[in-house]
Amino acid sequence: MEYTDVVRRRRMVRNYEAGRAVDRATLDGLLELAIRAPSAGFSQGWHFLVLDEPAAISRFWEATTDPDESPDSWLRGLQSAPSLILAMSDKQAYLDRYAQDDKGWTDRDEVHWPIPYWDVDTGMASMLILLGAVDAGLACCFFGVPAEGHDGVHKAFDIPDELRIVGVISLGYPAPDRRSPSLRRGRRQLADVVSYQRYS
Numbered sequence: 001m002e003y004t005d006v007v008r009r010r011r012m013v014r015n016y017e018a019g020r021a022v023d024r025a026t027l028d029g030l031l032e033l034a035i036r037a038p039s040a041g042f043s044q045g046w047h048f049l050v051l052d053e054p055a056a057i058s059r060f061w062e063a064t065t066d067p068d069e070s071p072d073s074w075l076r077g078l079q080s081a082p083s084l085i086l087a088m089s090d091k092q093a094y095l096d097r098y099a100q101d102d103k104g105w106t107d108r109d110e111v112h113w114p115i116p117y118w119d120v121d122t123g124m125a126s127m128l129i130l131l132g133a134v135d136a137g138l139a140c141c142f143f144g145v146p147a148e149g150h151d152g153v154h155k156a157f158d159i160p161d162e163l164r165i166v167g168v169i170s171l172g173y174p175a176p177d178r179r180s181p182s183l184r185r186g187r188r189q190l191a192d193v194v195s196y197q198r199y200s
Contacts, residue, residue, distance in 0.1 A: 006134045012180065013139035015077035016172030022083045026136055027052065027171070031085075033132040037125035040117040041103060045093030046125050047163055049086040056157075057084055060168075063152035064145055077177065078141065081170035086153070087126045088163040089118040122166045129169055139174035142167050 001009075031048055039045065051057050061079055065071065071079065094117060095108040105112050126142060133140040145153055145165050153165060 001135050006131050010130055010134050012141040012143075013174050013177050014074050014141050014170075015175045015177040016080045016082065016139060016170070017175045018080055020082065020173045022052065022138060022171050022173075024052070026138070027083060027085075030129045030132045030136070030171075033128045034125040037121060037128050039121040039124075040094060041097045043094045043097040043118075043121070045090040045097075045118045046122045047088045047090060048125075049088065049157060049159065051084040051086070052082065057081075059156045060084060060086075060153065063156045064149035073178075077175075078143065078170050080175065081141075081172045083171040085129065085169040085171065086157075086159075087122050087129075087166050087169065088159065089116075089122040089166050090163055091116070091118045092162050094118050119164070119166050126167060126169060133169075133171055137173075138171055139177075140172075141170045143170070144168070 027050055031050070034046070034048065035044070037046075051060055065075070091110075094113070095105075095110070097103065098105045098112065099108050130140050130142060144167050150165055153159065154161065154163075159165075
């Protein structure tokens with residue numbers, strides 16, 4: 001598939017074919033794309049936790065949802081995904097990398113970082129997974145973990161405290177899915193978001 005076609009076809013899909021797994025080789029291929037993402041100082045401060053067994057996926061949903069609340073249609077659809085990839089960032093990898101001789105911020109002070117590039121870079125790696133999924137004929141969605149669910153996910157999967165969950169990618173084969181009502185807002189045009197030489 002041509003790159004521009006992949007980009008234009010990419011969308012967030014929230015419903016998947018039940019019982020149709022994504023094979024491990026395909027998942028590994030997507031992760032091979034992810035680690036080609038750029039990173040500040042080539043720090044590569046990301047980690048991906050793949051959940052592709054039903055018991056592990058159930059543990060994730062138990063840690064992130066309220067058992068006393070019935071899931072809405074969006075959540076039920078996401079819960080049908082046969083694979084989840086937790087995309088996590090490691091801030092310390094960046095602070096340590098930039099304390100090395102060729103960078104020289106030996107104090108490891110976060111003041112040097114007006115933007116958390118550990119999260120930015122993990123987001124860019126995640127986008128490569130999303131685009132690769134389209135190219136592989138898969139459906140996917142990038143979604144966040146509720147603030148109150150982070151501790152539970154860390155405990156459920158023995159995730160070190162220094163790793164921050166930036167987002168989760170659901171993967172599978174698409175099932176009939178309704179379009180997000182947010183799309184009614186329309187895509188912003190270039191003239192609305194692009195300036196040259198000076199902000200306008």
